[in-house]
Amino acid sequence: MAFLNQPTTSSNSARTSLWKELKSSYVLGGILLFLSVNLLLLVLQPLSKVDPESLPSAHTWVWWATREYLQEQHRPAVVLLGSSLLMHPVSRTDADMLGEDLDYVHHHRSLYMESLLAKRLEIREGSCFNFALPGGMMSDDYIVARALFGGQRKPKLIVLGLSLRDFIDNGVHCAGATPAFRYLKRFTSVDDLMPLAMPELWQRFDYAVGKAFYLWGKKLEMQVALSEKVKQRLAPLMARFCSPSQIDKLDPARNMPSNLRAEVEEGMFIVKAHQPYSWEDNSREYRKRYRTGNDKQFAIQAEFLEKLMALCHAQDIRVLIVNMPLTQTNLALMPAGSYRHYLCVLDQASRRWHSRFVDLSMDSRFQRADFYDTAHMNSSGGQKLIEAIVGQIAGSQRLTASLASPPSVRSQLASQGHRSL
Amino acid sequence: MLFNSFGYLLFLPTVVLLYWISPQRLRALLLLLASYVFYMTWKPVYGLLIFGLTLFNYLFGLAVNRSERYRKLWLAVAVAANLLTLGVFKYAYFALDVANQLLAPWSRSLPAIPLQIILPLGISFFVFEFIHYVADVYKGDKPVRSFVDFALFASFFPTQIAGPIKRYQLFIPQLAVAQKFSLKYLDEGVSLILFGLFKKVLFADNLAVVVQSAFQHPELLSGLDLWLAVYAFAFQIYFDFSGYTDIARGSAHLLGYKVPPNFNLPYLAGSISDFWHRWHMSLSTWLRDYLFIPLGGSRFSRLLTYRNLFLTMLLGGLWHGAAMHFAIWGAYQGALLVLHKEFQRLTQSWQWLTQARNTRLFHCLSVALTFHAVCIGWVFFRAETAESALEIIRKLLFLVPGPADLPAWSLSLPSTQDPVIFPLLPLVLLVLFSGQLVAERLSRAGESIKFPPAFKAAYVAALISLLVLFAPDTSPRFIYFQF
Numbered sequence: 046m047a048f049l050n051q052p053t054t055s056s057n058s059a060r061t062s063l064w065k066e067l068k069s070s071y072v073l074g075g076i077l078l079f080l081s082v083n084l085l086l087l088v089l090q091p092l093s094k095v096d097p098e099s100l101p102s103a104h105t106w107v108w109w110a111t112r113e114y115l116q117e118q119h120r121p122a123v124v125l126l127g128s129s130l131l132m133h134p135v136s137r138t139d140a141d142m143l144g145e146d147l148d149y150v151h152h153h154r155s156l157y158m159e160s161l162l163a164k165r166l167e168i169r170e171g172s173c174f175n176f177a178l179p180g181g182m183m184s185d186d187y188i189v190a191r192a193l194f195g196g197q198r199k200p201k202l203i204v205l206g207l208s209l210r211d212f213i214d215n216g217v218h219c220a221g222a223t224p225a226f227r228y229l230k231r232f233t234s235v236d237d238l239m240p241l242a243m244p245e246l247w248q249r250f251d252y253a254v255g256k257a258f259y260l261w262g263k264k265l266e267m268q269v270a271l272s273e274k275v276k277q278r279l280a281p282l283m284a285r286f287c288s289p290s291q292i293d294k295l296d297p298a299r300n301m302p303s304n305l306r307a308e309v310e311e312g313m314f315i316v317k318a319h320q321p322y323s324w325e326d327n328s329r330e331y332r333k334r335y336r337t338g339n340d341k342q343f344a345i346q347a348e349f350l351e352k353l354m355a356l357c358h359a360q361d362i363r364v365l366i367v368n369m370p371l372t373q374t375n376l377a378l379m380p381a382g383s384y385r386h387y388l389c390v391l392d393q394a395s396r397r398w399h400s401r402f403v404d405l406s407m408d409s410r411f412q413r414a415d416f417y418d419t420a421h422m423n424s425s426g427g428q429k430l431i432e433a434i435v436g437q438i439a440g441s442q443r444l445t446a447s448l449a450s451p452p453s454v455r456s457q458l459a460s461q462g463h464r465s466l
Numbered sequence: 467m468l469f470n471s472f473g474y475l476l477f478l479p480t481v482v483l484l485y486w487i488s489p490q491r492l493r494a495l496l497l498l499l500a501s502y503v504f505y506m507t508w509k510p511v512y513g514l515l516i517f518g519l520t521l522f523n524y525l526f527g528l529a530v531n532r533s534e535r536y537r538k539l540w541l542a543v544a545v546a547a548n549l550l551t552l553g554v555f556k557y558a559y560f561a562l563d564v565a566n567q568l569l570a571p572w573s574r575s576l577p578a579i580p581l582q583i584i585l586p587l588g589i590s591f592f593v594f595e596f597i598h599y600v601a602d603v604y605k606g607d608k609p610v611r612s613f614v615d616f617a618l619f620a621s622f623f624p625t626q627i628a629g630p631i632k633r634y635q636l637f638i639p640q641l642a643v644a645q646k647f648s649l650k651y652l653d654e655g656v657s658l659i660l661f662g663l664f665k666k667v668l669f670a671d672n673l674a675v676v677v678q679s680a681f682q683h684p685e686l687l688s689g690l691d692l693w694l695a696v697y698a699f700a701f702q703i704y705f706d707f708s709g710y711t712d713i714a715r716g717s718a719h720l721l722g723y724k725v726p727p728n729f730n731l732p733y734l735a736g737s738i739s740d741f742w743h744r745w746h747m748s749l750s751t752w753l754r755d756y757l758f759i760p761l762g763g764s765r766f767s768r769l770l771t772y773r774n775l776f777l778t779m780l781l782g783g784l785w786h787g788a789a790m791h792f793a794i795w796g797a798y799q800g801a802l803l804v805l806h807k808e809f810q811r812l813t814q815s816w817q818w819l820t821q822a823r824n825t826r827l828f829h830c831l832s833v834a835l836t837f838h839a840v841c842i843g844w845v846f847f848r849a850e851t852a853e854s855a856l857e858i859i860r861k862l863l864f865l866v867p868g869p870a871d872l873p874a875w876s877l878s879l880p881s882t883q884d885p886v887i888f889p890l891l892p893l894v895l896l897v898l899f900s901g902q903l904v905a906e907r908l909s910r911a912g913e914s915i916k917f918p919p920a921f922k923a924a925y926v927a928a929l930i931s932l933l934v935l936f937a938p939d940t941s942p943r944f945i946y947f948q949f
Contacts, residue, residue, distance in 0.1 A: 066648070069919060070653055071923045072656040072657060074922070075925065075926025075929075075930065077923075078924060078926075079926075260931055268935070271886075279889040283880060283881040283889055287879075288877070288878045289878060290881045291869050292683065292687075292878075293881075
């Protein structure tokens with residue numbers, strides 16, 4: 046029996062020595078301790094919800110727009126969602142109308158649209174907020190609506206100014222990588238959007254780590270909470286021993302770590318009133334954006350359109366989908382077949398969700414002189430665009446009613462099966 | 467690939483796992499491949515540069531060893547080729563600038579370099595390792611026979627980008643030892659890596675924010691504010707580089723290798739000479755062995771010794787970067803070393819000073835004086851222009867009033883609102899200074915202090931928690947990567 050006992054004894058002693066070694070490893074002990082603390086925090090959830098606005102963030106276009114949107118005193122009547130194709134002409138029109146230079150980071154209204162609504166439809170209640178973002182994708186429009194259009198901030202009507210670029214931009218890695226998505230996910234849970242927004246494994250890993258590790262997921266909240274506490278405690282000491290800092294007078298972004306440094310700041314992009322006409326050829330840029338049909342991205346963005354329509358339907362927000370005018374030069378750069386497919390998707394979505402769709406790319410009112418490059422319109426184009434949009438609203442009893450009447454009347458109309466578009 | 471990146475977080479455990487499950491004979495090859503992958507993730511084409519230099523030095527090492535007649539010639543060719551490579555990649559633009567400045571009075575200029583030269587990461591470190599190798603083979607040490615071993619010595623990923631500058635006599639024998647995995651490697655390696663990251667992410671990156679503002683706008687600060695900013699930079703650069711070294715050493719530990727330490731509490735040095743025995747030790751010993759001694763060292767007259775010392779530090783300064791402010795910093799260090807030597811010589815016969823030197827008070831004063839002398843040097847190192855450095859130094863000497871006619875000793879930097887590191891700065895600096903003293907006590911106690919495993923586990927858990935909690939989404943590059 047000795048030969049049988051031998052291996053058992055040796056494997057036992059090996060097991061004992063491994064166990065001893067494992068027990069003596071302080072790194073493994075430390076990792077276990079960290080995991081236990083994390084588990085405890087996950088169960089206790091000791092940190093109360095911190096206002097997402099107070100968390101540190103780079104000054105991006107979406108940061109400025111969100112800040113202004115949350116400062117709105119009243120529920121907006123109309124919110125314009127889209128990309129720079131919508132943002133530029135709307136602001137340029139206002140600058141010309143007011144006869145003054147406007148700062149893009151602060152001017153988020155369409156005063157011209159407000160004046161037209163008041164003049165033609167006598168709608169004077171609520172603002173027209175321009176939430177169009179440079180480089181904005183369809184997914185960004187969705188996340189803006191999901192994160193911000195709740196409760197008292199719910200607009201009555203969304204004007205969705207879209208173009209094919211918003212669905213296939215080859216310069217955008219994935220929906221979850223845009224500044225708007227990265228910033229606004231702090232306002233709303235995006236768990237259900239992960240497969241669409243973050244197709245890469247490492248992105249999902251990072252997100253999963255954030256969910257599984259309390260300290261990682263809550264690090265921004267904790268940093269802010271801690272920093273505020275420390276500053277409060279030190280404030281009396283500072284007041285007593287220090288003179289006011291001159292560094293504070295500098296651009297605040299200067300003190301930001303590189304990851305929090307601004308994308309855009311005040312004064313960086315000023316829209317001038319009555320700018321003389323000039324033409325910039327941006328074909329090269331759009332050739333890159335349209336490099337391929339980007340079918341995978343297109344399908345994802347189309348799904349975001351679907352989600353936005355469903356969200357608006359559920360929230361009782363009316364939607365007007367506008368296919369933005371473009372120059373022939375720009376249309377010629379598009380990958381074959383993509384544009385037709387895109388128009389089909391817009392048309393189908395509008396039919397499915399009983400909303401209105403208008404294709405302005407075929408509208409003869411828009412001439413080359415209304416553009417300052419192949420895609421962006423100047424103030425004359427902006428004026429025509431807003432007039433066309435207001436014309437569409439005026440032509441739809443349902444849209445007009447949504448702007449004019451309180452929600453109860455609208456619900457009544459809906460219950461009567463009012464389908465007039 | 468950066469040590470503080472997500473990529474390295476995946477790369478290192480994969481290499482460590484593959485390394486320990488591979489048979490001994492394949493391990494060096496595996497590490498060599500991993501090191502090239504690590505290097506080529508940045509710019510694949512520069513993999514060819516390091517490979518070409520490796521092959522060249524390997525062959526010349528053998529040639530120097532074999533040849534009786536042409537040993538000196540082969541050594542000269544090898545050293546010249548290494549220096550030429552470094553010169554082309556690192557100093558071409560600088561040399562052109564200096565030449566054009568010199569030619570300016572005659573309205574002449576040299577033609578611009580037609581190609582854009584990008585500095586290969588870590589070139590200053592691996593070129594120095596190559597020079598050390600051929601020089602030591604020339605002095606009679608045995609060359610490395612295995613090309614794989616030699617290539618791994620040159621490209622070993624933990625030390626490839628920013629050192630420590632290794633000695634092949636210490637590294638190559640480790641490759642021959644058949645090691646068995648032990649959790650000891652994991653414990654030592656991971657705790658070093660965590661501590662290195664802690665230094666980099668928590669201290670260096672946060673202090674960098676203060677330093678950036680202060681050095682960009684010295685006109686908005688008083689002398690006292692600038693002293694705080696200079697202290698902040700002293701700790702930023704120390705934690706940045708020693709943090710890097712800890713991660714490098716920890717990564718090597720995980721693979722069972724020992725890499726020499728680079729720092730030994732440099733800010734507790736009692737003299738400038740002592741400082742250079744504690745700061746970037748692998749560079750200072752390299753400069754001593756392959757520059758100061760070949761220049762003549764201290765074998766000749768006092769003046770020649772001082773000249774050699776000064777030249778060594780001047781070139782050491784330029785090694786850090788092709789810019790005038792690095793040259794000034796090197797010259798300043800050289801001048802300090804010469805002054806220190808001269809002071810020692812002059813006071814040799816002063817009995818009372820010899821006795822005073824042994825007192826605690828004298829030691830404390832020496833440490834404080836050395837630290838402040840080093841800090842003034844850091845101004846040249848960090849300032850963006852020589853003019854800006856001079857403005858800062860004038861303010862540090864309280865020769866200029868503070869902003870808005872406030873006195874030079876007024877304090878405003880800590881009242882900066884955001885981020886929180888500004889108001890916390892005096893406290894953080896105090897903690898860091900005291901931390902040095904505690905570390906010295908611990909290092910003196912050495913093995914006599916045994917921490918219980920539970921304490922060590924809590925320490926590891928605390929490091930992980932702090933890193934997770936305070937890690938920014940992106941951390942700036944390590945300062946020494948640019949050298």
